[in-house]
Amino acid sequence: MPEGILCNKKTVDEKSQLDALLADKSGKQYYEEMNHLEVDSDALWAAIQKTCKSRIRTWLEICAHCGMCADSCFYYLANHKDPKQVPSYKIQSTLGELIRRKGKVDNAFMQMCMDTAYSKCSCCTRCGLYCPFGIDMGIMFGYLRGLLFSQGFVPWEMKIGTGMHRIFRAQMDITTEDWVETCEWMAEEYEEDWPGLTIPIDVQDADIIYTVNAREPKHYPEDLAEAAILFHVAGENWTVPSEGWEETSLAMFAGDWAACKMQVESVYAAMDRLKPKRMVVTECGHAYRATVIEGPYWAGLPSGQTPIESIHYVEWVAEALRTGKLKIDPAKKIKEPVTYQDSCNYIRNGGLADVAREIMGYIAEDFREMTPCREHNFCCGGGGGLNGIGRYRPERNIGLKVKRDQILATGAKLVVAPCHNCWDAIRDLEEVYKVGIRWSFLKPLLLNMIIVPDHLKPTEE
Amino acid sequence: MYDFVSGPLAWLSFIIFFVGIIYRIIWYVRGLDWQMDRVAYRPHRKYGIKGAARSIFYWLLPFGTRSWRYYPSFTIMVFVFHFGLLFSPLFLPAHNIMLEQAVGFGLPTISESAADVLTILVILAAVFIIMRRIALPEVRILTKPYDFLVLAIAVAPFITGFLAYHQVGNYRVMLTAHILCGEIMLVAIPFTKLSHFVLFFMSRAQLGMDYGIKRGGMKNAKGMTW
Ligand code: HEM
Ligand code: HEM
Ligand code: SF4
Ligand code: SF4
Ligand code: SF4
Numbered sequence: 091m092p093e094g095i096l097c098n099k100k101t102v103d104e105k106s107q108l109d110a111l112l113a114d115k116s117g118k119q120y121y122e123e124m125n126h127l128e129v130d131s132d133a134l135w136a137a138i139q140k141t142c143k144s145r146i147r148t149w150l151e152i153c154a155h156c157g158m159c160a161d162s163c164f165y166y167l168a169n170h171k172d173p174k175q176v177p178s179y180k181i182q183s184t185l186g187e188l189i190r191r192k193g194k195v196d197n198a199f200m201q202m203c204m205d206t207a208y209s210k211c212s213c214c215t216r217c218g219l220y221c222p223f224g225i226d227m228g229i230m231f232g233y234l235r236g237l238l239f240s241q242g243f244v245p246w247e248m249k250i251g252t253g254m255h256r257i258f259r260a261q262m263d264i265t266t267e268d269w270v271e272t273c274e275w276m277a278e279e280y281e282e283d284w285p286g287l288t289i290p291i292d293v294q295d296a297d298i299i300y301t302v303n304a305r306e307p308k309h310y311p312e313d314l315a316e317a318a319i320l321f322h323v324a325g326e327n328w329t330v331p332s333e334g335w336e337e338t339s340l341a342m343f344a345g346d347w348a349a350c351k352m353q354v355e356s357v358y359a360a361m362d363r364l365k366p367k368r369m370v371v372t373e374c375g376h377a378y379r380a381t382v383i384e385g386p387y388w389a390g391l392p393s394g395q396t397p398i399e400s401i402h403y404v405e406w407v408a409e410a411l412r413t414g415k416l417k418i419d420p421a422k423k424i425k426e427p428v429t430y431q432d433s434c435n436y437i438r439n440g441g442l443a444d445v446a447r448e449i450m451g452y453i454a455e456d457f458r459e460m461t462p463c464r465e466h467n468f469c470c471g472g473g474g475g476l477n478g479i480g481r482y483r484p485e486r487n488i489g490l491k492v493k494r495d496q497i498l499a500t501g502a503k504l505v506v507a508p509c510h511n512c513w514d515a516i517r518d519l520e521e522v523y524k525v526g527i528r529w530s531f532l533k534p535l536l537l538n539m540i541i542v543p544d545h546l547k548p549t550e551e
Numbered sequence: 552m553y554d555f556v557s558g559p560l561a562w563l564s565f566i567i568f569f570v571g572i573i574y575r576i577i578w579y580v581r582g583l584d585w586q587m588d589r590v591a592y593r594p595h596r597k598y599g600i601k602g603a604a605r606s607i608f609y610w611l612l613p614f615g616t617r618s619w620r621y622y623p624s625f626t627i628m629v630f631v632f633h634f635g636l637l638f639s640p641l642f643l644p645a646h647n648i649m650l651e652q653a654v655g656f657g658l659p660t661i662s663e664s665a666a667d668v669l670t671i672l673v674i675l676a677a678v679f680i681i682m683r684r685i686a687l688p689e690v691r692i693l694t695k696p697y698d699f700l701v702l703a704i705a706v707a708p709f710i711t712g713f714l715a716y717h718q719v720g721n722y723r724v725m726l727t728a729h730i731l732c733g734e735i736m737l738v739a740i741p742f743t744k745l746s747h748f749v750l751f752f753m754s755r756a757q758l759g760m761d762y763g764i765k766r767g768g769m770k771n772a773k774g775m776t777w
Contacts, residue, residue: 141587143582143584143587144578144579144580144581144582144583145582145583145588145754145757148579148750149754151744151750152744152746152750152751153693153744154744154747155690155693155694155695155698156625156629156690156693157687157689158621158622160690161621162618166689171688171689173688173689173691173692174692176689176693178693179692179693182693218758219617219618219775219777220617220618220621221618222618222619222629222751223747223751223754223755224610224754224755224757224758226758383765383766384589386591387585387586387589387591390586392585392591392593392594393591393594394585394589394591394594394595394764394765395591405770438766438767439766439767440766440767440770441766441767441769441770441771442767442770442771443771444771444773445770464776465767465775465776466617466776
């Protein structure tokens with residue numbers, strides 16, 4: 091049996107396929123079918139020849155086998171320095187071997203590659219900073235995931251995620267109506283406390299188009315309200331698009347490049363349609379990475395940039411504080427020791443380390459850096475889609491130890507984590523290891539600290 | 552035999568070496584693909600050049616990067632090894648005499664004793680690198696016979712050159728062996744991982760451009776802290 095009913099090389103473009111996958115609890119049948127999935131070696135080798143160019147081939151060839159990347163990887167550290175977790179070993183034994191064998195590999199090999207690419211690498215790209223030749227295993231594992239996806243070797247949740255993007259242009263089953271209703275509902279819900287609060291939908295020529303992570307409308311709609319309140323207080327002329335509001339990309343984690351393109355193009359289309367001045371992306375790391383940093387390349391924009399200027403939420407916050415659009419009540423600054431989780435996706439891979447420090451300067455009295463920090467920070471342990479994959483839960487939980495120890499060493503009990511994956515990972519970290527820490531996005535913290543101008547307060551007060 | 556090895560074969564190996572590394576550079580640059588690598592090399596050349604220059608510069612500096620500082624003893628060994636590897640053959644009096652005879656000019660030279668010291672340092676550093684390879688589990692798992700072979704190819708000219716210079720054994724045989732080893736190394740550079748001789752610069756430049764153009768370089772004026 092070369093192809094399974096659920097586990098196969100086909101992409102998920104129909105609602106019926108998606109429902110069938112979702113009905114298969116924790117992917118039992120899916121993974122069983124994967125054991126019989128045939129590898130199309132010719133197609134695999136053809137894809138490698140077409141897409142694996144001098145950059146990756148050189149990386150694989152000139153690796154000095156020196157091991158300087160070993161200690162850079164949090165998985166290596168968390169697993170008692172298991173040599174099998176050395177980044178170079180992980181990539182050479184998977185992608186390297188796949189190329190040496192010219193794609194002539196069997197099912198077991200492909201499953202080993204999948205297990206390695208997901209449960210032993212979060213694509214945090216830290217190792218690339220420690221290799222003298224600039225060999226970036228995170229990039230190569232991302233590439234390997236793409237090859238695995240094309241052959242159907244992808245974790246169940248990721249396959250579902252790609253289907254969601256293909257069908258709903260969001261990582262979850264949220265329709266345009268659901269989204270618009272959530273916006274309206276949140277505006278109504280908070281209007282009493284914030285007279286004049288709206289969530290403007292599809293307004294032309296706004297200064298800011300705000301886009302989110304689908305989890306916000308689905309699971310944390312208050313986040314949307316908080317964003318609205320902060321824009322309201324700052325006096326921004328902003329809008330959300332009714333379509334093209336989703337920034338995240340499980341397709342990026344899964345290596346489904348065609349779905350990546352569809353997803354970001356929906357956002358770029360909203361830019362074209364509404365002609366805002368710039369885009370602000372919610373507090374999410376991989377979403378920003380996907381839509382702002384990588385997206386233009388998937389969409390084939392030669393400038394490598396989004397059609398309009400795009401900034402991460404932390405950039406907007408820093409700017410609002412700097413320009414006085416948002417003012418912090420000095421009495422309400424965070425007094426207790428507090429640390430900041432540098433997200434790989436917008437700090438290491440987005441250059442926003444200073445911006446984060448600027449914000450902490452405004453809101454915290456006792457800010458403690460983690461060691462290492464900034465561009466050199468360790469992954470929280472939940473990157474690359476890891477938080478959402480049941481099959482690799484145990485490995486993910488072991489990986490969290492590095493972040494746990496980094497946080498504990500600061501002495502802070504509060505972690506500011508303006509990234510959904512980091513936020514989740516730190517929540518899970520507390521759940522697993524019970525070290526007594528709290529974690530937060532910026533929005534709720536800011537809401538408690540800002541000075542609200544009198545004319546924005548409810549009148550009956 | 553000596554005449555052949557020091558004459559036509561030497562020319563041949565130099566030709567293979569130069570053509571080989573030039574080919575590798577061209578192959579590398581032509582294989583860069585803005586959309587596949589996801590780096591807009593052309594439209595942002597200025598950011599790219601800055602990123603590439605920083606990426607190469609800091610990594611050529613001993614202790615210039617976090618990674619070099621993280622492994623101090625290995626870093627010293629790698630720099631000693633590479634310094635000797637590069638400078639002793641280039642500025643060796645004996646080599647430059649031969650060079651002058653062949654092409655009519657030579658490079659400035661270091662003294663014979665300085666050459667001796669460099670040669671010994673290269674050999675010692677190589678011994679250290681071999682021991683480290685065997686001793687550390689994280690390096691051992693990456694090591695294959697190929698790594699020892701490449702290291703042997705790189706160090707053999709130093710051992711044989713040293714022995715020839717100090718007239719250990721039959722001078723004529725030793726010198727012939729030395730030249731042969733030197734030629735093997737030159738020829739091996741384009742075809743093995745020794746190609747990092749040039750590809751180091753290419754690969755570092757690429758990642759530097761990647762960070763300089765796409766991954767934060769335009770937002771962070773200071774550039775990547777390597
Ligand atoms: C075409 C290739 C080469 C030729 C014709 C050549 C020739 C020579 C000659 C004539 C000597 C002097 C021996 C003496 O003084 O009696 C020498 C020494 C030496 N050569 Fe070469 N060589 C070649 C390639 C290389 C290469 C590629 C390396 C290293 C990468 C190298 C490293 C050395 C060293 C280290 C010494 C001895 C220095 C000392 O201890 O003083 N040679 N070579
Ligand atoms: C200019 C930048 C260069 C850098 C940063 C660099 C870096 C390195 C590193 C990190 C190693 C690993 C040591 C080990 O094996 O454990 C190495 C090995 C080596 N390099 Fe370089 N290298 C450079 C240039 C060169 C050049 C120009 C040559 C020679 C012609 C060279 C020849 C070698 C050799 C022979 C080894 C040891 C064999 C091996 O293990 O691969 N390198 N280099
Ligand atoms: S640090 Fe770079 S060259 Fe050394 S083993 Fe790791 S990937 Fe290879
Ligand atoms: S990208 Fe991150 S997780 Fe993956 S091998 Fe490198 S350091 Fe480890
Ligand atoms: S989850 Fe956070 S820390 Fe981990 S890879 Fe993503 S951005 Fe980085």
